[in-house]
Amino acid sequence: MHLRKKILSVVLAGAMIGGELVTGIGSFTLPVNAADSSFAGEEWYDQIDKVEENREPAHAYFTPYESAEKALTNEKSVLDVDESESAYKQSLNGTWKFKFAQKPAEREKQAKGADAKNYVENWDTSGWDDIKVPSSIQTIKDADGNFKYEKPIYVNQRYPWQNYENVSLGANVTAPTVNNSVGQYKRTFTVPSDWDGRDVFVSFEGVESAFYLYVNGQRVGYGEDSYTTDEFNITSYLKKGENTIAVEVYRWSTGSYLENQDYIRMSGIFRDVNLYSKAKVEMRDLFVKTDLDNNYKDATLTLDADIRNLGDDTAAGKKYTVSADLYKIDGKTKVWSEPMVIEATVPTAKKNVAEKADDKGAHFTGDKTVTNPDKRFADTQNLNKLLVQINDENGNVVPHGHEHNHSHEHTHGHTHEHGCSNCGDNECQGSCTEEVVALLNYMLSHNEHHAEELDQMAENLAKLGMEDAAKTIKEGVADFQKGNMRLGLALTLVKEHLKD
Numbered sequence: 001m002h003l004r005k006k007i008l009s010v011v012l013a014g015a016m017i018g019g020e021l022v023t024g025i026g027s028f029t030l031p032v033n034a035a036d037s038s039f040a041g042e043e044w045y046d047q048i049d050k051v052e053e054n055r056e057p058a059h060a061y062f063t064p065y066e067s068a069e070k071a072l073t074n075e076k077s078v079l080d081v082d083e084s085e086s087a088y089k090q091s092l093n094g095t096w097k098f099k100f101a102q103k104p105a106e107r108e109k110q111a112k113g114a115d116a117k118n119y120v121e122n123w124d125t126s127g128w129d130d131i132k133v134p135s136s137i138q139t140i141k142d143a144d145g146n147f148k149y150e151k152p153i154y155v156n157q158r159y160p161w162q163n164y165e166n167v168s169l170g171a172n173v174t175a176p177t178v179n180n181s182v183g184q185y186k187r188t189f190t191v192p193s194d195w196d197g198r199d200v201f202v203s204f205e206g207v208e209s210a211f212y213l214y215v216n217g218q219r220v221g222y223g224e225d226s227y228t229t230d231e232f233n234i235t236s237y238l239k240k241g242e243n244t245i246a247v248e249v250y251r252w253s254t255g256s257y258l259e260n261q262d263y264i265r266m267s268g269i270f271r272d273v274n275l276y277s278k279a280k281v282e283m284r285d286l287f288v289k290t291d292l293d294n295n296y297k298d299a300t301l302t303l304d305a306d307i308r309n310l311g312d313d314t315a316a317g318k319k320y321t322v323s324a325d326l327y328k329i330d331g332k333t334k335v336w337s338e339p340m341v342i343e344a345t346v347p348t349a350k351k352n353v354a355e356k357a358d359d360k361g362a363h364f365t366g367d368k369t370v371t372n373p374d375k376r377f378a379d380t381q382n383l384n385k386l387l388v389q390i391n392d393e394n395g396n397v398v399p400h401g402h403e404h405n406h407s408h409e410h411t412h413g414h415t416h417e418h419g420c421s422n423c424g425d426n427e428c429q430g431s432c433t434e435e436v437v438a439l440l441n442y443m444l445s446h447n448e449h450h451a452e453e454l455d456q457m458a459e460n461l462a463k464l465g466m467e468d469a470a471k472t473i474k475e476g477v478a479d480f481q482k483g484n485m486r487l488g489l490a491l492t493l494v495k496e497h498l499k500d
Contacts (some may be wrong), residue, residue: 009280036177039104043222044210044253046174051255054221056201056231059285059306060428064088064278067452068387068397072331075385087194092202092245092273096187098131100149104250107182123246125186133273134206136266137251143307156262161252183268185247189275191238198277199310200238202245204230206271210253214246224255232234233310279398280312281320281346283390284361290370299370301326303340307390308361309349318393320344322364335370335384342366344390390440395460396453440491447484 039045043053066070066087074085083089093105101107108123131140138152153160161167164179204215210224215237223230237483251267259265287304305322309315326335347362374382390398454477462470 004467020381036105036174039174039177043212043224044175044250045104045177046172046254048173050222051224051486052222052230052231055223056485057284058228058232060287061229062283062286064276064283068325068389069452071387072385074326076329076331086276087192088198088277090189090275092187092275093133094187095130096133096269097125097128098184099125099128099184100137101182102150103180103185104177104182108184108249123186123229128186131183131185133185133269134271135268136208136270137181137249137268138266149183153265154263155265157260159256159260160265173257174256175250175254175256180250180252182251183249185249185269186244188242188244189244191275191277195277198279199233199235199282200275200277201290202232202234203249203274203276203357204269204271205273207247207249207269208267208397209250209256209259211247211249211269214242215249223252226255226259278310279390280349281315281390281392281398282308282310283322283388284308286388289384296375297372299341299373300367301386302365302367303342303386303388304365305342305344305366305388306361307344307346307364309347311349312346313349315346315392318346320393320398321395322366323389323391324366324368326368326370326389327387329383329385331385335373336368340366340368391456394442395456397456436494440487440494443487447480447487451480451484452478 036045041047043050057379063071063075063083063086065074070085070087074082076082084091100107131137137149137153138147140148142148153475161176161179165176167174167176194225204211204213204223206227206442207223207230208226210222211230212222213220213232215234216239218237220234220237223231233252247269249268251265259378283305285304285306289302290299302326303322303324307320307322322344324340324342326340327333328335344364345362373384374380376382392398454473458470458473458477461467
């Protein structure tokens with residue numbers, strides 16, 4: 001009878017993964033005392049009160065765009081978002097070099113002593129495997145269909161390492177060291193040149209269970225929250241041209257003691273990794289609240305905004321504004337005739353990385369009535385879009401980190417001296433048309449950006465009582481956009497020709 005109960009418990013502790021039963025039992029070994037002083041002081045091992053290092057404060061998720069038009073076009077709905085179209089976001093998903101170690105003692109060693117915060121940058125990854133990011137290490141199989149590194153583990157009311165080793169659960173809690181695999185990742189990336197003057201961040205949307213981050217051989221930080229986003233400001237670690245990023249992931253950590261629940265235990269970089277950049281005066285956080293009145297007719301939209309200064313001394317103390325425009329879900333129909341405008345004083349610049357991580361910036365609040373909005377029900381979502389922008393003291397939108405002088409001489413170096421006197425030549429035709437497509441795409445995007453700036457300028461003049469000037473600018477923008485439509489048509493015709 002007792003034997004039957006034991007067998008039954010093994011079955012109940014199992015889960016189907018890719019057609020095979022995976023349990024928390026595995027190959028049973030006698031418990032061992034895993035206390036290992038060689039790991040003392042490492043965050044994953046015995047620093048139970050250390051859950052992060054140099055990580056950005058948590059904030060609402062949003063993507064910076066180079067223009068309002070881009071934001072409204074790409075953020076179609078909650079379920080239809082194309083953030084890859086943002087000029088200020090770059091995906092690091094894809095193929096990384098990867099090395100697997102069954103336990104921390106077998107990992108590729110880091111520097112010790114005085115150089116403990118530096119990573120061995122000259123790791124020779126030529127013999128390492130390739131791994132797709134995002135993915136879980138325990139889902140990867142070899143050519144024969146077997147788990148390549150190790151199996152997933154399913155457990156419920158106990159810790160997944162309890163069959164393998166006995167760890168300290170007293171005052172000095174330690175993480176496992178015998179059955180605690182380590183995955184080491186590395187790849188290269190290049191920061192876009194038009195991000196100059198902006199701060200650059202890397203975002204890990206899910207890493208289990210704990211990881212260290214290194215950029216160009218320097219330790220940036222540490223995270224231990226598995227299913228929440230870890231973001232780091234890496235601006236001061238970057239160099240011109242090609243950069244390296246390395247991540248060291250531990251399957252178990254001191255944080256794993258908080259994960260004693262019913263689910264399949266895996267590890268690795270299992271969600272998206274992205275680079276993004278922000279202006280020196282940036283929107284750090286947003287909170288939007290909508291309250292209906294007592295008659296459930298009209299609503300009040302309240303916007304809380306945190307503005308942070310990442311290093312612009314010239315902006316500190318100046319009067320900026322936060323503007324918010326409410327649109328229908330189509331991104332074209334405005335709900336408000338005029339935007340909500342919140343006056344904001346730019347806080348003192350923070351230049352030190354540690355200061356950035358702790359500085360939540362200055363907090364500003366505004367509200368505006370929404371007259372008889374379309375109500376949201378289970379079967380009728382009736383969602384809206386809120387476009388939020390920071391405007392400098394002159395009313396110009398602050399989409400990028402360059403000085404906003406608006407001289408715009410546009411000396412882009414496009415002299416087009418291709419050594420091709422006759423573009424009808426077969427040898428030249430392909431490269432020429434490809435460049436035309438690239439230039440037209442660039443000009444369309446560039447012109448749209450200027451149209452947005454001019455519209456904003458007209459609105460600011462109108463607020464100052466200069467209606468005639470504002471109207472004239474609006475008319476100019478309309479003509480400007482007609483020309484842009486013709487450029488768009490030309491682009492379409494060129495692309496159709498290339499298809500033929």
